[in-house]
Amino acid sequence: MTAVRAIVAFLAVSVALVLQVTLFPHLAWQGIVPNLCLLVVVAAALTRGPQFAAVLGFAAGVTLDLAPPADHVAGRWALALVVVGYVAGRMRQDVRPSATAVVATVAASSFVGTSVFALSGLVLRDPAMAVPDLLEVILVAVAWDVLLTPLVLPLVMAMFHRLEPARNP
Amino acid sequence: MVDREKRWRGTDRLEERGRPSRSLMVALLLACLTLITLDYHGGSSSPMEPVRRVVGEAFGPVETGTATAIRPFTSVPRWFRSHDALSDDIAKLQAENSRLRSEVNTAGYDRNRLAEFDGLTAAADDLGYALVPARVVGLGPAQSFSRTVTIDAGSRAGLRPDMTVLNNDGLVGRVLRVTNSTATVLLIIDGESVVGGRVGESMEVGFLHGRGVLGNDGRLDLELADESVVPAKGDTVVTWGSNGGAPYVSGIPVGRVTTVYSSLRETSQRAVIDPYVDFGALDLVGVVVPSGTSSDRAVIEADGSLR
Numbered sequence: 001m002t003a004v005r006a007i008v009a010f011l012a013v014s015v016a017l018v019l020q021v022t023l024f025p026h027l028a029w030q031g032i033v034p035n036l037c038l039l040v041v042v043a044a045a046l047t048r049g050p051q052f053a054a055v056l057g058f059a060a061g062v063t064l065d066l067a068p069p070a071d072h073v074a075g076r077w078a079l080a081l082v083v084v085g086y087v088a089g090r091m092r093q094d095v096r097p098s099a100t101a102v103v104a105t106v107a108a109s110s111f112v113g114t115s116v117f118a119l120s121g122l123v124l125r126d127p128a129m130a131v132p133d134l135l136e137v138i139l140v141a142v143a144w145d146v147l148l149t150p151l152v153l154p155l156v157m158a159m160f161h162r163l164e165p166a167r168n169p
Numbered sequence: 170m171v172d173r174e175k176r177w178r179g180t181d182r183l184e185e186r187g188r189p190s191r192s193l194m195v196a197l198l199l200a201c202l203t204l205i206t207l208d209y210h211g212g213s214s215s216p217m218e219p220v221r222r223v224v225g226e227a228f229g230p231v232e233t234g235t236a237t238a239i240r241p242f243t244s245v246p247r248w249f250r251s252h253d254a255l256s257d258d259i260a261k262l263q264a265e266n267s268r269l270r271s272e273v274n275t276a277g278y279d280r281n282r283l284a285e286f287d288g289l290t291a292a293a294d295d296l297g298y299a300l301v302p303a304r305v306v307g308l309g310p311a312q313s314f315s316r317t318v319t320i321d322a323g324s325r326a327g328l329r330p331d332m333t334v335l336n337n338d339g340l341v342g343r344v345l346r347v348t349n350s351t352a353t354v355l356l357i358i359d360g361e362s363v364v365g366g367r368v369g370e371s372m373e374v375g376f377l378h379g380r381g382v383l384g385n386d387g388r389l390d391l392e393l394a395d396e397s398v399v400p401a402k403g404d405t406v407v408t409w410g411s412n413g414g415a416p417y418v419s420g421i422p423v424g425r426v427t428t429v430y431s432s433l434r435e436t437s438q439r440a441v442i443d444p445y446v447d448f449g450a451l452d453l454v455g456v457v458v459p460s461g462t463s464s465d466r467a468v469i470e471a472d473g474s475l476r
Contacts, residue, residue, distance in 0.1 A: 014228075014231075017228070018228065018231050018232055018235050019235070020310060021232060021307035021308060021309065021310070021319065022232050022235040022236045022239065022306060022307050023235070023239050023243075024310075025307075025308035025310075026239075026243040028308075028310075028311070030311060031308070031310070031311035031316075031449075032310065032311040032312060033310045033311070033312070035310070035312060049189070050189045051189035051190065051193060054189055054193070054194060054197055055193070055197065058197050058200065058201070061201070062204070063224065063228075065204070066217070066220055066221050066224040066225075067224050067225065067227075067228040068221075068224075068225045068228060068229055068232065068307060068317075068319040068346075068348070068351055068352075068353045069307050069308065069309045069317040069318050069319040069353045069354070070309060070313060070315075070317070070353075071309070071315050071317045071345060071353060071355060071359075072313055072314070072315050073205055073208045073209045074204050074205070074207075074208040074215075074217045074220075074221075075201045075202070075203070075204025075205035075206075075207075075208060076205060077313075078200070078201045078204060079198070079201035079202070079205065082194075082197045082198060082201060086189065086194060089189070114312055117312065117313070118314070120205070121314055124205070124209055126209070129314055129360065129381065134314075137311055137312060137314070141312050
């Protein structure tokens, strides 16, 4: 079951990644697209807890770092999504999260994830960007992710639930 | 003390589901930092390059397939544009066309170049390049703060790293890395892109830096080597060309001078260039390959014939 779960989770991440670079640029606002990989990691965190989400976040981040057309220093999205998996997982309660809680979690995760990525870029100077530009990107990215939450999260969360029902009902 | 230990362990068990094992988190974070360090210090000989290639081999064809599958849908918005919008566009295009035509007629660059290279034109014909056509199938998100795209031609089509990519309008960028069926292209508006540029009117050389700014109205900064020359507004900037045509072949139009700043501190002129290429609507591009390259698709030769 664990292997199946891992494969399905990775497939979900791959689909998210491919849609993110092929379909969404056509809808992008100033090149900023919804971060579907991050949404999948948050969905995993809300259904399966932080441990699974952090591992999935690492896998998703590495893929995002290496799959074309990425050209930044590898490991930056991995770091950001591990943090997202952990943070979003810690927000989870044992009850089924309400819609508001899900949206809040996504907004916070998106802010944290994009910020961690941007900050790692500032530290590595890869590339050197001005802070106001970074902030603009981060805020638009949060808006995009929240906008896509009602379409993506229920689907992915239902998938993770089906894959393995919660251990204590 | 013993009690306290027990209680701690007890809470741990209670929160087992909510808290990941510390060693796992540490391992993941260390793995991320290791990746960053390896790739950051490796540069172009980074140990991550082979891994990038492998991941690219897997994801490249999927991206190409998806882009092909959704192309009919992504062109739908164009069908719904109103008659007014279209006739506006026609008027705008006609105006631009006539302006461009007059610009071409008076292009100082061509005149100067002809005078300088007149004797070489015969040889230049033989040096002709060929173009491999390709389509953009993937765009990097702006959240990654780099401007790169994937194109659906790779090493099987005769592409190698450091080849010039252009389209109908002008210079697009250069090939960073290739897989069998796809290639990653660094756009000239990326913050790390540097192109040798030449102002057409004065033949002055300088460097074009991408600004890495957001949006589709990307701009370039031109720094001229000679401080005494002031580029005029509206001047055309073309590529200067590198040794052996890698990464950029010479004479490709890049953009038009829009603003000029003279900096007193630095001894150079800085001009802002508006690129001819619309980076928000990139689709069909051509990759400059040496004439006679074997390719898995039709190659456009210098004289316009297909091979």
